[in-house]
Amino acid sequence: MKILVLNSGSSSLKYKLFSEGEAVADGIVEHIGEEGGVKDHREALEIAEKALIRAGAVESFDRLDAVGHRVVHGGERFIEPVRIDSEVIGAIRDLIPLAPLHNPANLEGIEMMKKKVPHVPQVAVFDTAFHQTMPKRSYLYAIPLEFYENYGVRRYGFHGTSHMYIAKKAAERLGKPLKTVNLITLHLGNGASACAIEKGQSVDTSMGFTPLAGLVMGTRSGDIDPEIPVMMEKKGLDADTVLNKQSGLRGLCGENDMRRIQERAAAGDEKSRTALEVYVHRIRHYIGAYMAQLGRVDALVFTAGIGEHSPLVRQMVCRGLEPLGIVLDTKKNADGRRDISAPKSQIRIFVIPTDEELEIALQTEAVLKR
Structure with a gap:
């Protein structure tokens, strides 16, 4: 076909x-x-x-x-x-x-x-379909319910095709049926999102009503205090432009290419080092939250451009998480292995290349065979 x-x-x-x-x-x-x-x-x-x-x-x-x-x-x-x-x-x-x-x-x-x-x-x-299994406690915002009922304002989540694809691949690596595994998946590219997967289904994700919420991204802010865009508008700024195109890593250090940021940080650039630390801190925040929500986690999975190609980011994300059962093998990580968990790690750590186009092709074929 x-x-x-x-x-x-x-x-x-x-x-x-x-x-x-x-x-x-x-x-x-x-x-x-x-x-x-x-x-x-x-x-x-x-x-x-x-x-x-x-x-x-x-x-x-x-x-x-x-x-x-x-x-x-x-x-x-x-x-x-x-x-x-x-x-x-x-x-x-x-x-x-x-x-x-x-x-x-x-x-x-x-x-x-x-x-x-x-x-x-x-x-x-x-993109949003995979996250439609989220329960109300995950997708509802604590604002007047009429905004959801009349205008559809809720957490939708994005990158669903990618999260679904790597969830299936992670289950294969674990040797378990997808419907039995609990995962935390990290899609880290210029756009970035985290997903909590329970028994093969999305139960929470970092992006929200739009792809602006959640993790720090290349030019997008991720989570911020809701009063900040109000303040921007009062100062005559277009909050949509600032938060979507001028924020994130670019807003913190003037650069949104993680490769350049790592190079500059290694050379002693303070702004780049701080941007990298803020980026990693937000990821760790979501890992902790999702571990509390899931209770049992079988694997932590890195994917997309940064997730697949930055050993430094992976190492920084996992550093200090040993008490939570996440133990990185630094040599495997530096060598670009797909399983980078240490033998004593209770939670497996995988690097799985995403393939959203293949997932779309597979789902297209499945629809035609119904």
């Missing part, structure tokens, strides 16, 4: 083609609608198709068995992937107020592909 996975952004189109569960080609078209870039998503799809044909991956999009789309926000309605029809398209459109930067772009990719190959089945896989 040939499945094309699309991640359509406002000015970019990422694509990856899978054949019988194996990735055979991928690429990205950037600067859509911008000066010097391609005109629109239709033209981007034409470029993607030609590139895949040149690579010998597919004869044409007409020969695809299915298209899987990443959709950022599924609200409370979508708790699993769904085959796309006019009703689903309408529902995704209705959810635009909850994800104004993402859902419109996701819809653009869906509608363009529907026009191009209307006979090819399309499936929507939602």
